[in-house]
Amino acid sequence: MxxxxxxxxxxxxxxxxxxxxxxxxxxxxxxxxxxxxxxxxxxxxxxxxxxxxxxxxxxxxxxxxxxxxxxxxxxxxxxxxxxxxxxxxxxxxxxxxxxxxxxxxxxxxxxxxxxxxxxxxxxxxxxxxxxxxxxxxxxxxxxxxxxxxxxxxxxxxxxxxxxxxxxxxxxxxxxxxxxxxxxxxxxxxxxxxxxxxxxxxxxxxxxxxxxxxxxxxxxxxxxxxxxxxxxxxxxxxxxxxxxxxxxxxxxxxxxxxxxxxxxxxxxxxxxxxxxxxxxxxxxxxxxxxxxxxxxxxxxxxxxxxxxxxxxxxxxxxxxxxxxxxxxxxxxxxxxxxxxxxxxxxxxxxxxxxxxxxxxxxxxxxxxxxxxxxxxxxxxxxxxxxNWIESVPSLDRWFQPGDPPLEVSEHVPLEPPIVICGYGRTGQNLATLLAEQNVPVVVVDQSESAIQRLRESGTPYIYGNAVSIPVLTRAGLDRARAMVIALPDAMSTRLCLKHALEISPELDIVVRANQYQDIELLYQLGGSEVVQPEFEASLEMASHLLVKIGLPTVQIQRQVKAIRNSHYMELRPEGTIGESSQNIQAATLGMNRRWYRLSLTSPLLGNSIASANIRTLTGATIVAIQREDGTQINYPNGGTTFNLGDSCLVIGSVEEQTMFDLLTKGEISIPVLPLSVLETFPEAIVEREVS
Known part of the structure; x- marks a missing residue:
């Protein structure tokens, strides 16, 4: 040849x-x-x-x-x-x-x-x-x-x-x-x-x-x-x-x-x-x-x-x-x-x-x-x-407790907006807020980012945004709001979870790097989850619709509806298996466990909101599987617990233990005011997958 x-x-x-x-x-x-x-x-x-x-x-x-x-x-x-x-x-x-x-x-x-x-x-x-x-x-x-x-x-x-x-x-x-x-x-x-x-x-x-x-x-x-x-x-x-x-x-x-x-x-x-x-x-x-x-x-x-x-x-x-x-x-x-x-x-x-x-x-x-x-x-x-987190003797070595490496001299005395991550998104936000004289504190662990913050005079905390001592030093307990714009999904989830441990009522805006993370970030307590690619699509569509003559009010109403639905209309259509796989992938690096509710569990008949699960245990339910095989992915507060349900729960070892005690009735469920329960009416449609 x-x-x-x-x-x-x-x-x-x-x-x-x-x-x-x-x-x-x-x-x-x-x-x-x-x-x-x-x-x-x-x-x-x-x-x-x-x-x-x-x-x-x-x-x-x-x-x-x-x-x-x-x-x-x-x-x-x-x-x-x-x-x-x-x-x-x-x-x-x-x-x-x-x-x-x-x-x-x-x-x-x-x-x-x-x-x-x-x-x-x-x-x-x-x-x-x-x-x-x-x-x-x-x-x-x-x-x-x-x-x-x-x-x-x-x-x-x-x-x-x-x-x-x-x-x-x-x-x-x-x-x-x-x-x-x-x-x-x-x-x-x-x-x-x-x-x-x-x-x-x-x-x-x-x-x-x-x-x-x-x-x-x-x-x-x-x-x-x-x-x-x-x-x-x-x-x-x-x-x-x-x-x-x-x-x-x-x-x-x-x-x-x-x-x-x-x-x-x-x-x-x-x-x-x-x-x-x-x-x-x-x-x-x-x-x-x-x-x-x-x-x-x-x-x-x-x-x-x-x-x-x-x-x-x-x-x-x-x-x-x-x-x-x-x-x-x-x-x-x-x-x-x-x-x-x-x-x-x-x-x-x-x-x-x-x-x-x-x-x-x-x-x-x-x-x-x-x-x-x-x-x-x-x-x-x-x-x-995930396995290490389930072993208490090992987990304590991995708790994000690193102190700040450096704190800027001019940390604002009045309640700031805390920005975690000083990439392009973080820089733009800090600039826009500074133009409106809104006090900010930026948290980042990149030396080059900290150097830019020093040069611009922006208050900063040099450290890991996942670390509880770092977040505490940033003043989360008195912050007006928080923005999480970190580059990876794992750090984003942990930062959100630890921030809410410090300040449970804090208004937190989170950037989702992938659309698969949107629901999980909402479930973990994010007030608003922004997906950059979807937001770019909305802005481009808005511009085009204005150009062809549609009323601005109608366009804004449609954009608001899409955002309120968590971009559901823009997400790729997936099968049941893909939806379940997304949950498995999204929670892969987190301590997760399935719990099957017993016949005597006090959760039966209660909704997630009325059981006050996050406040009592700190854990988060990301999926509920009914006895007939249907699965509710990322259930909302109005979702009720039925006989034969199994719950996929994420949380630390202590939070999992507290949730287990709650399911067994060893922690009592407080009676919530009617105003709280009315926040989650039964009219809310559960995203059930059969």
Whole structure:
């Protein structure tokens, strides 16, 4: 078969295998990248043998890693990198050094390697985590903007940059210390010069180039120019002995500060996804299933050592830099694998004679297994914390009790409006309220956000908005209202719940990042839940309806009705199963439990409002399943309890205990005034799903 035609057949085979594997993984509710890796292993040289030449496919797969990191650079930006600069530079650097040091000491002591240089090489391989797998998993779960997501990406960026040092120093490892020092110095000079050149290019060249491309008004030319820029810088870094992936990431950072960053990302994403699938499939092709099976015990032992060791190094480091224990644990679990760039180091080390073929294959097998296992671990983390919350002896360690790191000098004396989260929404709100001379206090845990608040003179609390001491210091007990505009759903829910524990009657406006969270946030006590995409649709529709001549009063009435219905008309229509799955997904990271009401339960015949459940127990009912199988998702206050009902309740261990006592009649239900009961008339339609 002609070589050119062979490459086409190989590409078609690998993309088809990746597509089939991704589809099967999706049907099995697993991450698609797992299907890509398995698909590559099946058609690779050690599987069915449909693909025999790996070099051309691996070369194309590098484009996948390059485009993945290019898109990361465009999305991440220097501004985002500054938010976690301390943990990324300090924590990431310490993590690499500690991993190399610990690995060298252990491997030399137990005889895994013959020389300290080989131990350093092994430590360098183990110190790298998988940017591609972690980034893909965070994107699929929409967690790239969360605190743990930012921490992990910041550390991964430093690891990727360190690859250039490692590749430069690697050939000198078996030489005298003086030559190793010169190699390190040479690598530092190269990276420093490249950084200076990249900064100059990013400031003076890239914005002008993008404006020139955009002025052609041709999507094809814009895409061609951006791809050329990305791969051109990637080739420069490869020529400097750093890595193609590092150059692509830096190219993305350059574009991230330009005005056409969003347009660039929209054009590149389809290409990125195709080549990323090829990249993960190429990783799968490196796996030798027979070698894995023959050395399964040894490889599983190595995988366990890697996960435990890296977790034990990363978790304390993240905690040391002032992040909550939960964030530290998630980062430790999420980064406790060996990265795809370790393949590059391992291959180079084998060529230099630093490792034997057997050790090389063991490294490949261990790395591949950790990459496959990582998406499962990241998806199991919410369930892990759900279990931890149900164990009182463990739960007390995870209570968000971190004090404020800093409090501004000019906290208003009069009742303020507390804004949690100083992203774009928080900044706009603070500006608008300040123009009306309304006192505000902003709560945020990003150093860059706090610096902007210092410069603007806006009162702030530097700390985790989920922490009860931080919220207390913000003055919730005397606040006029509160706004929650945090980047991730978990922090939003916990912040809302803890705020109402401090001030049960507080008027709280919450931003729902996803429409699936709207009802849960209302159920947890939010006074108003705003969904940005739905609000944009309403504003655009209002403008258009005014233009075509509809009365303004009629438009406002319709918009108000949609908001009062919690955007029900705008939500995608879902099946019963999807509705139930949304509840399961929304409450996944929360302590939840089903309770079946007994024949003698005092709740029978009472409504949720008349039972005064939230005030008496602090728990929240998010679903009621009737005896005939019908289910009421997010029941309102007028929903009554019937014989045979089962209630899905979320709350802390103490709140669950109090609810259990209430269902058994060990806590009496007070008689509420008629005015309260009339707030929830029977005319309210229950959202029953049969």
């Amino acid at each position: 002609l070589e050119d035609f062979r490459l086409i057949v190989d590409l078609v085979s690998i993309l088809a295998a990746a597509a089939v594997g991704g589809i099967i993984a999706g049907l099995a509710k697993q991450p698609p990248l797992l299907g890509y890796i398995v698909g590559g292993a099946i058609v690779g040289p050690t599987g069915l043998g449909l693909i025999k030449e790996l070099v051309p496919v691996e070369t194309l797969a590098q484009f996948g890693a390059a485009f993945l990191l290019f898109a990361l650079g465009v999305e991440f930006s220097f501004a985002e990198l500054k938010k976690v600069q301390k943990i990324s530079l300090g924590g990431g650097g310490l993590q690499i050094l500690l991993t190399i040091l610990v690995t060298t000491v252990i491997s030399v002591s137990v005889g895994w390697v013959a020389t300290p240089q080989q131990g350093v090489f092994l430590g360098a391989i183990l110190s790298l985590s998988s940017t591609a797998v972690v980034l893909k998993s965070l994107m699929e779960s929409n967690e790239t903007a969360t605190p743990h997501g930012q921490v992990m990406l910041g550390i991964l960026v430093v690891q990727d940059l360190a690859l250039g040092f490692m590749l430069a120093v690697l050939p000198a490892l078996d030489r005298p210390p003086a030559e190793i020092g010169m190699a390190v110095l040479y690598a530092a000079v190269k990276i420093g010069l490249f950084a200076i050149g990249a900064t100059i290019t990013g400031i003076w060249v890239v914005p002008r180039l993008l404006r020139l491309l955009a002025s052609t008004e041709s999507q094809e030319l814009f895409l061609l120019g951006v791809v050329t820029l990305c791969l051109g810088i990637a080739l420069i870094t490869e020529h400097l002995g750093l890595s193609i992936e590092m150059g692509a990431f830096v190219a993305g950072l350059m574009i991230s500060e330009a005005e056409y960053a969003d347009q660039t990302l929209a054009y590149v994403e389809p290409i990125r996804d195709v080549f990323a699938a090829l990249f993960f499939a190429a990783i799968g092709m490196l796996i030798d299933p027979r070698f894995l099976w023959e050395n399964l015990d040894l490889i599983l032992g190595l995988v366990s050592i890697v996960f435990i060791g890296k977790f034990a190094i990363i978790t304390p480091l993240v905690r040391l830099f002032g992040y909550p224990l939960q964030t530290a644990l998630i980062a430790g679990l999420g980064l406790a694998q060996i990265g795809e760039f370790s393949f590059v180091l391992a291959s180079e080390g084998r060529n230099l004679g630093l490792v034997s073929r057997r050790v090389y294959l063991l490294l490949l097998g261990t790395t591949a297994v950790t990459l496959v296992v990582t998406p499962f671990i990241l998806r199991l983390i919410p369930s892990l914390f």
